[in-house]
Amino acid sequence: MAKIISVLSGKGGVGKTLITGAIGIKLARDGKRVLLIDGDMGLRNLDLIFGIENDCFYNIWDLAQGRCFAGDAVINIDKNIDFLAAAQSETWEDIFPAAIDTVIEDIGHQYDYILLDCPAGLGNGITFAANISELAIIIVAASWASKRSAEKIYSFLPSKLSSFMVLNQFSEHDNTQISFSTMMKTVDEELFGGVIPYSMEADRLGHKGHLQDYEKSGAFGEALTCVINTVLHNREYPMTKWESILHLANKENKLPKEKSLNSYKDRKDMWDNRRMAYKWRRRR
Secondary structure: OOEEEEEEOOOOOOOHHHHHHHHHHHHHHOOOOEEEEEOOOOOOOOOHHHOOHHHOOOOHHHHHOOOOOHHHHEEEEEOOEEEEOOOOOOOOOOOOHHHHHHHHHHHHHHOOEEEEEOOOOOOHHHHHHHHHOOEEEEEEOOOHHHHHHHHHHHHHOOOOOEEEEEEEEEOOOOOOOOOHHHHHOOOOOOOEEEEEEOOHHHHHHHHHOOHHHOOOOOHHHHHHHHHHHHHHHOOOOOHHHHHHHHHHHHHHHHOOOOOOHHHOOOHHHHOOHHHHHHHHHHHO
16 A cells, blocks of 8 residues: 655645645656645646646546546556546535545555645645545745644644655745744754755746656755655755755756746646547547
8 A cells, every 4th residue: 555645734825736746756756656646625736737737537536436437537647657636626525535535545556655735724635634644744835824824734633643844945045035044943853854945947847837847956856855865764964955955946046947948838828628628528
């Protein structure tokens, strides 16, 4: 059975979905079989950062109700990594969580890791995630509001659930946000899972629907490696390591990229309702 990891946040807009996808891509590149599940019922976004929104014909709730087979709902993103969409018309208040649990149990043996992109805040979705997960990653952005809401989420989780706070979207020099050193004074060392710098490349790739193309050799990729080693393998890094990653990211964000992101189609060109309608007719 796969190890289930829930990625949570107290507030929206902290980069939770992008980090869920990026961690999944990193694990897949390392040879692990990964399933990404969008757990934000009614407000899914994980499909957008991979550019597969037109392929999400069925979702996990359809699968739970027997409206389709697993092969119809599970979409391959790249080598070793698949995706299962959240329902768009139903929320966690409309569905039967035990049925979702059964789906995960039925397909979990095919994977090494299942990453669940949870809805922001508290609610039935978080309760479900806390009950089925072995590990929780709470994403904290560079603001006190994000930190306080993350602490609220942590207090809600069962004590037996291994949990980490991962700082995200931090920059080495940005007077408009909380600095890494200042935030670290308020984070319990036992909960610290690492810091991921703001990456202009990852941000743009996510908006273009090509997050799977991020460079593994850059600061963003290095941070993901260190975070995974911390939360999955209990490896500890000195603060100087995290500071060096932030410094590298600051340099990278100032450099022009050799490969222009203009080569990727804009979102409006990728969104094709006629293509979805065709798939519906063909599969029916």
